[in-house]
Amino acid sequence: MPGPRGSLRWKLTLVHWAVIALVLAAGMLYLHVSLSRQLVALAEEGLARDARLALHHLLEAARRGPADADALAHEIGRALGMRVTIIAAGGRLLGDSGLAAQDLERAENHAARPEVVAALRLGMGKDTRRSATVGHPLLYLALPIREGPFAGGVLRLARDLGEVEGTLARMRGILYAGGGLAFLLALGISLGAGEVARRAIGEILRTVEAIIGGDFARRIGSARRDELGDLFRALDALSAHVEARLAELRLERDRLEGILSGMAEGVMVTDGEGSILLVNPALRGFFPSLPELLPGGSVPLEVLRAPGVQEAVRQAIEGRDARLAREVEILGPPQRVLALSAGRHGEGRAGSLILVFHDVTELKRLEAVRRDFTANVSHELRTPLTAIQGAAETLHDSASADPEAVRRFAATITRHCRRLTSLVDDLLELGRIESKGERLQPREVSVRAAAEAALRVLDPLIKERRAKVSVEVPGEADRAWADPAALERILINLLQNAVSYSPEGSPVRVTARGDGEEVAVSVTDEGEGIPPEHLPRIFERFYRVDSSRSRERGGTGLGLAIVKHLVQGLGGGVEVESAPRKGSTFRFTLPRGA
Structure with a gap:
């Protein structure tokens, strides 16, 4: 959560305070100026009435006989309670209720005073200033004297504005107090509104954070009937919709993952530039070097180390046809042949390529x-x-x-x-054997007895080749779990090959040893041996290392294939160890008898 200075609540509150302060300041300024103007206007209006009354009194006194201007100024000033000045036509003071008689001669000339100039020119003049004579701020109003002994002069009244300023000061105090109370009230209301907004926004924020964290079951559940309530209910509806959509997407994802994982075919998805985005387990079996893909990540196509696949992907992306099918060879190990089908969707970086790999190696x-x-x-x-x-x-x-x-x-x-x-x-x-048409019936048999029975069958060939065949089967390795006829046929085929492909008079040994739960039987000769390149295919049908010599010795090329299938049918395995001019050892395993 952000701190107080950075929170939306405090930002809104400070904006409210600034607006309230600005409105109150503007209102107070307007009231102050308006009241000031009204009070001054009232003072001017009253002063004008008083000036006209004073002028009338002055002219009446002058008609009754000779008049003393200074005495008349003091008399009128006492009657009106304000300063009265009678100014001659040249600007000299004839009388001033605010000055002693002896000070009149020393007073400066008033001909250039603004109110005097305006009165002589316009019929009334007024001005507000601090009086240099009495040292107070005064409102001056002057009327011209048109007749009598003082004709051509000016009668001026001056009112002290201290009363107006006092009234304004009291009004300012009232305005300040009212404005302060209004500001405090507005602050309280703003803080309350900010707190309501903070709680609402906080609830929305917590809900959104929960949704971001994966808690789509989070609901506000507000009962409000205002706009915030509508917003809360809309957010709850959005959460429910997102939760339902994500559940559908998870179901689709799990179904897709199940399909991809269960496919025997390899599946790979690349972007429009050939980078790998998605693979299934079967494809990893084809390409063990492929690294793990991070969620939302990709790896370059070169990690497959399969030039044929890279060339096919390049052609599928750049080609005109949206689909491509070909066979590619994977060097391995193990070596494989894969049938590749590619389909392009979209163009450019935003497009994708879906490739399906079928392992046709066995085919x-x-x-x-x-x-x-x-x-x-x-x-x-x-x-x-x-x-x-x-x-x-x-x-x-x-x-x-x-x-x-x-x-x-x-x-x-x-x-x-x-x-x-x-x-x-x-x-x-x-x-x-291959079609399971020959039913094997395993039981406990003697390996030595089976080997001796095979020797009896091959006795003519052994005598013809003057082979020295020996059977070395210790007691602990004599009992095996096998079909007697099948075991005898296995030994006949192996001994016939050993005798036939060994020099006349050479030894051939049949040995057996116990190996845990199995019995390992070996037939070893000192014959011509088998080159290494022929060993992987030696158990295939009709496969011969030297075809001409095999036919001379009467072989059909199927003996070792029969041995392999019989041993596998008995639950064992067969292998060969051989090298040119060093003889061969064919070894097969069978389950141990009880």
Whole structure:
């Protein structure tokens, strides 16, 4: 709240006081001047009557016989109670009731006195001044003497204005006292009005401050029936309206935030110059480097560190079309492909740009997998079919001439048919696993028993490659929670790869260890190893590090994909550690058995 000197109440009060003081001063001045003029006018009017009576008396006395001017002046002065002066035509004093006879000769000449000059010229003269003769302020009135022994002279009467000044002094006192009382009364009324205004304005100010502070439920609730009451009720209505509108805006904001937060697509809003104003959580997942946005603030677009997005935003802002769609690549990590749709609203700085980002990385990957799958299946089927077709044609041509060739080509047909059968079987199994068509039935199984069963299945291949396979499963890591057939198939695929891609006579180890609530099973070989650039895709369907060598060794390219899906279906995970010429270790985890 402002101090007394700066408050509106005191400013209004001081203005009221100044106006009241000015009005009272002007009124008192007017009354004083008016009364002064009226009193002087009354004094002049009375003095004129007295002067005419004195002149009449003077002329009557002169007609009765010789007259002494000084004696007549004293006689008339005593009768009227004022100073009477008889002045000769040349200005010399003939008689003066205010002077002794011996002083008349020493008195100065009065011919140039204003009232004397005016009387001789106009028939009456008057003047107000301090008399140099008697030393008092006097009102002088002179009449010309037209006949008798004093003809050509002037009869002058002088009234002492002390009575008028006394009356004026008393009137001034009354005016001052009345003005003072009126001023004090006006001060009281002004202070009261100022206090009423202060309280009203204070209530309005407190209400406005509460609204600014967010308390929109604050109401004045005045019962006044005047203009202030109307103002209070209008302010209460405004508060209620603002409260209702803000409630609607909060609801809309919460609904919008809920929609934006629940969207899988990233949403970004920029101003007309490309600065970021709003993003949703999904977009932050695409661009982890994006800083937090302060309320009402913005950040430059460059913080995204995505040149493709920056170029798209620039084109959307500067282009003629209000909408733009394209794909942009984000280098990451992780690397992503985003489908961007942008819509421009408004122009210039006041405009805005809304961008929606769809993550199509997985879609692009699946498209690539589909293309590779189609190409690989076509290739995998074409190779044995071509061999079968060639063998069949040769067999047809040499069936009667060369029985040995018949047997050789018949064996080729049989081998490739088996390869086709294996490929189709693996495709069907992988399809059942991916579509959940193959129901796994986990239970407690022995890891060692599953590994030994896999070795029995692969015994011909192990003998052919003269591999030295060992199983090292300690008792604490022997019990796992898995489907027996699925675990056996996982180990068969991993051991078949390890034996097939290792030099003849090299060792292959199956090991297991307990790791908390899991059992980790590893298949390690000392084979050719896998280059690092192939490791991320090693579990994809038909993916081979060396396609030609894989086909020579009878692989379908689906074994590791089947391993991955089976392990994941059992609630575990699979990984590989490998390096060229240092062998490979495939490791998978399963839940530990009871």
